[in-house]
């Protein structure tokens with residue numbers, strides 16, 4: 001089996017962010033700040049650290065600021081330089097021309113549809129998918145790439161979810177487990193707890209083979225009437241290697257208000273600069 005190198009990553013960022021309203025009324029949720037960077041930059045930093053060379057944003061109306069953010073702020077940089085200010089404050093917020101490509105998802109038809117919108121840019125290569133809502137601290141994609149380089153095929157990031165939460169995740173029917181890798185025998189999108197095949201939930205990181213795009217071409221709908229990535233991935237099981245990997249990283253679900261606040265707190269507490277004051281504040285409550 002030849003394992004083709006992973007160079008591209010798709011970021012589905014067209015969502016409306018309704019769980020974070022009113023903050024997201026005019027501001028993309030991916031641009032909301034976690035400590036000192038917008039949420040999207042955490043996912044981009046993670047992808048870069050995993051060796052990704054090409055970033056593909058699947059955006060929608062009102063999401064142009066995401067692409068602008070990674071542009072070179074020419075006037076800003078020139079002004080800062082003239083004032084003798086260090087450009088290090090802009091770390092990670094710039095891409096080399098050609099490294100970031102954006103396509104539009106014109107209608108909210110589901111995650112599978114969002115990924116399918118990137119098909120011409122992905123072409124005939126394996127690709128990663130990163131859902132920025134899941135802020136991962138600890139290099140999740142890098143660990144998945146390490147697993148991919150051993151077993152190839154398709155890989156989803158997974159963790160045990162609370163029994164009552166299966167209806168919020170893609171759930172794996174597990175096969176044999178070897179270390180942090182579990183064979184995927186089946187996948188079902190958002191099953192109710194009483195019919196869930198396990199508690200092994202897919203979280204927002206994937207490494208997929210390009211054949212999934214051909215399956216997505218059929219535009220079949222599934223749970224919630226949406227075109228589900230989970231359903232398309234399920235059709236690859238048995239045809240290509242398919243594994244779930246448990247990574248050594250902490251996940252913050254920034255898709256809702258509590259997760260967002262906890263992400264800010266956890267990252268601030270870990271920061272040398274902010275940690276002591278935040279800790280002292282919390283101790284005094």
Ligand code: G1P
Nearest residue numbers: 111134168169170202203204230
């Ligand atoms: C999506 C996927 C689901 C996955 C989840 C991870 O759901 O459809 O399979 O478990 O992301 O965050 P969403 O959270 O967009 O409803």
